Amino acid sequence: MKKTVLNSAHQRHGARLVEFGGFEMPVWYSALTEEHHTVRKQAGVFDLCHMGRFEVVGDDPVTALDKVLTRDVSSMKKGQVCYSLVCQEDGGILDDILVYRLPDRWWLVVNAGNRDKLLPWFEEKLEGAHIVDHSESLAMVALQGPLAVGLLAPHIERPKGRSLETLGYYRVGAATVNLTGTPLQGWISRTGYTGEDGFEIYVDSEHAEAVFDALVDLSDDVHPCGLGCRDTLRLEAGMPLYGHELSEQIDPISAGLEFGVGLHKTTPFIGQSALQEIESRGPQRRMRGFTVDGRRPARQGAAILHEGKVVGEVTSGSPSPTLGVAIACGYVDSGIPEDASLQVDLGRQTPDLKPHPLPFYRRETEKV
Amino acid sequence: MSEVPADRFYLSSHEWAQEGDDGVVTIGITEFAASELGELVYIELPGEGEDVHFEQQFGEIESVKAVSALNSPLSGQVIESNASLLDSQEPITDSPFEEGWMLKIKPADDSWKDQLMTPADYESQLNNS
Numbered sequence: 001m002k003k004t005v006l007n008s009a010h011q012r013h014g015a016r017l018v019e020f021g022g023f024e025m026p027v028w029y030s031a032l033t034e035e036h037h038t039v040r041k042q043a044g045v046f047d048l049c050h051m052g053r054f055e056v057v058g059d060d061p062v063t064a065l066d067k068v069l070t071r072d073v074s075s076m077k078k079g080q081v082c083y084s085l086v087c088q089e090d091g092g093i094l095d096d097i098l099v100y101r102l103p104d105r106w107w108l109v110v111n112a113g114n115r116d117k118l119l120p121w122f123e124e125k126l127e128g129a130h131i132v133d134h135s136e137s138l139a140m141v142a143l144q145g146p147l148a149v150g151l152l153a154p155h156i157e158r159p160k161g162r163s164l165e166t167l168g169y170y171r172v173g174a175a176t177v178n179l180t181g182t183p184l185q186g187w188i189s190r191t192g193y194t195g196e197d198g199f200e201i202y203v204d205s206e207h208a209e210a211v212f213d214a215l216v217d218l219s220d221d222v223h224p225c226g227l228g229c230r231d232t233l234r235l236e237a238g239m240p241l242y243g244h245e246l247s248e249q250i251d252p253i254s255a256g257l258e259f260g261v262g263l264h265k266t267t268p269f270i271g272q273s274a275l276q277e278i279e280s281r282g283p284q285r286r287m288r289g290f291t292v293d294g295r296r297p298a299r300q301g302a303a304i305l306h307e308g309k310v311v312g313e314v315t316s317g318s319p320s321p322t323l324g325v326a327i328a329c330g331y332v333d334s335g336i337p338e339d340a341s342l343q344v345d346l347g348r349q350t351p352d353l354k355p356h357p358l359p360f361y362r363r364e365t366e367k368v
Numbered sequence: 369m370s371e372v373p374a375d376r377f378y379l380s381s382h383e384w385a386q387e388g389d390d391g392v393v394t395i396g397i398t399e400f401a402a403s404e405l406g407e408l409v410y411i412e413l414p415g416e417g418e419d420v421h422f423e424q425q426f427g428e429i430e431s432v433k434a435v436s437a438l439n440s441p442l443s444g445q446v447i448e449s450n451a452s453l454l455d456s457q458e459p460i461t462d463s464p465f466e467e468g469w470m471l472k473i474k475p476a477d478d479s480w481k482d483q484l485m486t487p488a489d490y491e492s493q494l495n496n497s
Contacts, residue, residue, distance in 0.1 A: 016406070031407055032432045228406075228433050296410045299435060319409050319432055347428075348412065 004049035005139055005208045013216070013224045020227055021112030023050040028226040036229040036321040039194050043145030044225030045215045048200065049208065052115035053138050054122070056106040058129025065106065067269055068125045069099065070252060072262035076101045081170045081189055083260045086110075086118065087271030091251035091278055094121060096242060096260070098191060100172050109140070111242045125270065139208030143215050143222070144198030144233075146363075151218045152199060155179045156188060164188070164199075177203055179214035193230060195237025195361055232318050235327065238289065238359025244300055244315045245287060245329065251275060254283035254331065256358070285312065285331040289360060290353040292317065292326040296346055303345040304330055304353065311336050314344060320360060327360050328353065370400040372491045373465050377441065377484035379423070380493060384465065385441040385484060393473045393480070395441055397429070400494055402464040405431045408457035413438075413449045413470055420444060420473060422483060427470070429457070438470070442480035448472040 001024045010017060015026030026047065028035055038044045058064055065073045071084035080101050086094040095114040100107040108131075110118055115135065122131045143152055153164040157176040167173060172189035186203035203211055216224050231241065240246050245255055252261050253275060262269075263276055292298050297317045304312035317328030328344070336342070342353040372378075376386035382401035386394045402408075410430040420426040420440040427438040450470050453460065460468035485493065 016404075027433065028406060033407055232432070296430065 002050075004047055005205045006047040006049055006141075006212055009209045009212050010047065010224075015224070015226060018227075021050055022116075023112055025050060026224070026226040027228040029224050032226070032228040032232065033321045035223060035225040036232050038221075038223045039145045039196055039225055039229060039233055040322055041146065042221035042223075043143055043147040043151060043198070043218075044194075044223055044229070045212060046142040046144065046225055046227075046230060047212065048140040048142055049135075049205070050112035051135070051140060052108075052110040052112065052118065053134045053140060053202070054108040054110060054118075055132040055134055056108065056126070056129050057132050058126070061106045061129045063267065064126045064129035065099065066265070066267035067127060068122065069097075070261040070269060070271065070275070071099065072265040072267075073099060074265075074267065078103050079171050079173055081172050081191055085252045085257065085260050086121070087252070087269075087275065088248060089270055089274060091253075091271045091274035092248040093242075093246045093250055093252060093255070094118065094248060096240065096246055096257075100187075100189065102172060102187065103174070113243060137205055138202055139205045139211070140200060140202050141208065141212050141215065142192055142198060142200045143218075144192045144194045144225075145196050147219070147221055148196075148198045151222065152215075155214075155218075157183075158188075167199075169197075175201075177201060177211065180207060180210040182207075184211070193237075193239055194233040195239070195359065196233070196363055229321075231316075232321060235316050235318055235329070236320055236322055236359065236361035238329075238361075240287075241316060250331075251278055251283070253278045254285055254287065256287040283334060285333055287315075287329060287358070288312075288332050289329045289356045289358040290327065290342070290344075291323070291356050292328055292344060292353060293351040294349070295326070296349065296351065297326040298328040298330075298344040298346060298351075298353075302328075302330075304332055305343045305345055305350060306336055306340055310345075311342070322361050327356065329358065370398065370403065370494060371465070372398070372487050372494070374487045376465075377481055377486065378490035379439060379441040379484060380490075381423075381437075381439045383439055383441045385480070387481075388472075391475070392447060393442060393444065393475055394469045395471050395473060396469045397438065397460065397464055398490075399464045402461050402468070405429065405436060405461075407432045408460060411453050411457055411460070411470075413453065414446050415449055416446055418446045420446060420471070422480070429460075440473075441484055442473060443476040444473040444480070445476070446471050447474050 312332035
């Protein structure tokens, strides 16, 4: 199993470590629910070094990327971050990624479990550009939660004296990180996977442990947080997870990710005609959100029933610490009406599923 | 290090079995298992009169993160199930060897202990994992 540069930090902070995406990662340090509330109410620190950080290098990275990504990359402004899918010809999803347009270069952040699959794919499909894999040399840590901006701002210097507060949501920029006693040159983006305001910080891997510890020490309100709560936070926020809501057998239209697809962008991209066809005839199944009656959470793979027949499948489910009930999402046949009575097959029990709009949770002030 | 009480026997999948004066055997999961599971949200146990079988699943326990099987350390008949756990699983986390007991079982035969690990065996399994 691979380890991130923060592995010894996790052990020092008392993490329980599990396998995720081929890496030994913290699932929690103290307790999942407590860490979940820390991020919703205060701020939590996450190790994201397992994710892939790819630089796209070439004469015309914009056109090269536009041909392999669903999003209209050419319209991205300097300093902008975009969510995009990487699709196969048939529209099946190879990965969901973030695209970063830095002032003078292009970056992609991809899922840990898809790093090894995407490298040869991009190698083959990118025309006139190639990937330089910085996943090992550049670390990525996140500070997420309503207190993040106030706690972090005094320690971040941006070009032309801009404050951290003025960095918009889904924006990225160069930053001098003054957390460790030595000014570190890196990048900072106002992005995350929790549904809260927060930042992702990129510094050379040799400084990762010092930055991680300094973030945890910013205040008594800040705690290291594991992937366990990252999963419940993203599920509440209605964000898909590859291997659950997304796979090579699922297309972005069925997944409700139309916003991440430039269906009619001028540069043709891999999967475009398949996705246009799915869009025009309507997907056969759709992503839906539910609360589950009773105490027992529905888990990935549980069958969704209507009048005793299987009409769908749960992709993710968990107790929701914020809502205080069990929540689930999954694919349901498009022919089943929104208000149809649905149950979930949990073995001895088949509790009712009540439709719930996605996302389950939205923070009060969406910062711009 | 997790506690391993000397007054009972163990299964390698982290269940314990303790014999009472009346020959009835109480079973549950160990402190190690409880701490590995983390926060519990649900448990499913068999009812009175149902049969359980050595090393076979007798129920399910679910944490915030995942579902795990509960395996029986002996064969026999359930004479009591700890119904209070259905409402709150906290006793399993807080007191896995006492208040967190799960079932009382009438053993199918007297030799049930022969198949189980002694406290010393189980402790060395924990130390070597």
